[in-house]
Amino acid sequence: PENVNILAIESSCDETAAAVVQNGKTVLSNIISSQVEEHKKYGGVVPEIASRRHCENICWVVDGALKEAGLTLDDLTAIAVTYAPGLIGALLVGVNYAKGLSMATGLPLIPVHHIRSHIAANYITHPELTPPFLCMVASGGHSHIIEVLDHVTFRVIGRTRDDAAGEAFDKAARAMGFPYPGGVYIDKAAKLGNPDAYKLPHPKVDGSVYDFSFSGLKTAVINTFHNAKQKGVEVDTNDMAASFQKTVCDMIAEKLMGAAKELGYKKIVLAGGVSANLGLRERLKTECKKRNFDFYVPTLDLCGDNAAMVGAQGFYEYKSGNLADLSLNAVATKDI
Numbered sequence: 001p002e003n004v005n006i007l008a009i010e011s012s013c014d015e016t017a018a019a020v021v022q023n024g025k026t027v028l029s030n031i032i033s034s035q036v037e038e039h040k041k042y043g044g045v046v047p048e049i050a051s052r053r054h055c056e057n058i059c060w061v062v063d064g065a066l067k068e069a070g071l072t073l074d075d076l077t078a079i080a081v082t083y084a085p086g087l088i089g090a091l092l093v094g095v096n097y098a099k100g101l102s103m104a105t106g107l108p109l110i111p112v113h114h115i116r117s118h119i120a121a122n123y124i125t126h127p128e129l130t131p132p133f134l135c136m137v138a139s140g141g142h143s144h145i146i147e148v149l150d151h152v153t154f155r156v157i158g159r160t161r162d163d164a165a166g167e168a169f170d171k172a173a174r175a176m177g178f179p180y181p182g183g184v185y186i187d188k189a190a191k192l193g194n195p196d197a198y199k200l201p202h203p204k205v206d207g208s209v210y211d212f213s214f215s216g217l218k219t220a221v222i223n224t225f226h227n228a229k230q231k232g233v234e235v236d237t238n239d240m241a242a243s244f245q246k247t248v249c250d251m252i253a254e255k256l257m258g259a260a261k262e263l264g265y266k267k268i269v270l271a272g273g274v275s276a277n278l279g280l281r282e283r284l285k286t287e288c289k290k291r292n293f294d295f296y297v298p299t300l301d302l303c304g305d306n307a308a309m310v311g312a313q314g315f316y317e318y319k320s321g322n323l324a325d326l327s328l329n330a331v332a333t334k335d336i
């Protein structure tokens with residue numbers, strides 16, 4: 001059979017990214033232009049700036065992806081683009097670029113959901129992985145436990161009631177004095193600290209047993225710093241980072257392992273920006289080993305936002321006939 005070469009575009013937040021992926025698994029190119037240094041100054045992503053930078057960068061990022069893959073537009077099978085969820089002005093840049101390219105070339109247009117892409121990053125790292133499996137997606141905007149029934153069918157069984165895991169990392173990191181986005185700084189500091197130094201809340205969530213709540217934990221970290229300052233005492237940043245990270249790992253491990261047992265899954269997958277967290281990767285690996293579950297997580301380069309994962313998911317959407325016409329619009333909030 002002929003190769004399916006998908007050009008993928010991602011612009012949902014603060015990375016402008018393009019990639020060419022062959023048959024859903026082979027990454028021929030993967031270009032990411034990050035705006036993070038610019039947003040750092042403001043302590044978070046400024047949507048207006050993100051849109052403007054996507055506009056400036058998208059042409060050369062897409063050109064770069066084709067060049068690095070050694071392909072021209074004539075070699076492509078289809079164009080995949082992240083259309084939801086994300087910052088609306090940011091998404092619109094990628095969506096409209098993809099629509100223009102689809103109109104000019106006649107290539108089919110594949111709309112791809114961002115969370116589906118994060119999950120699909122695992123198909124690149126682990127070509128042998130196939131659904132069904134149970135997946136924890138933890139990113140800056142989402143914390144979901146998802147049953148992946150097949151490549152394009154999903155059932156969300158747990159979600160956060162307040163902050164996403166990545167958001168909690170970033171807000172706690174801010175209290176610790178780290179720059180935005182602080183998740184990775186907590187990860188590094190946690191290695192040097194004592195995870196039992198601070199007792200942090202691990203709240204029960206009423207209703208669904210698989211739902212999360214991270215805002216109480218984040219607030220406890222902020223309050224600890226605040227109270228210490230008033231009393232004129234020091235908080236050990238490394239100890240706090242380690243204690244915070246351990247509590248997040250406890251919360252995720254408890255719910256995810258509980259769900260796997262209850263629903264009978266033996267394949268456990270981690271995805272999303274927070275899947276880069278070394279403590280969480282190790283913890284879930286250990287928990288899975290104890291139970292004889294297989295554990296999957298993307299390589300570090302595919303955990304954060306990128307377009308290779310969009311190309312991977314795009315392949316299965318294409319196979320399933322999930323195509324869009326030129327009326328495709330970007331959507332800020334959308335269930336998987």
Ligand code: KG4
Nearest residue numbers: 139140141166181183273274276277304305
């Ligand atoms: O998936 P992603 O790149 O963007 C969204 O779709 O939201 O996730 C970004 C989030 C940020 O909150 C960032 O702090 C977090 O992932 N993150 C981490 C680590 N690397 C990135 N959190 C904890 N430990 C890390 N090593």
Ligand code: ZN
Nearest residue numbers: 139273304305
């Ligand atoms: Zn993401």
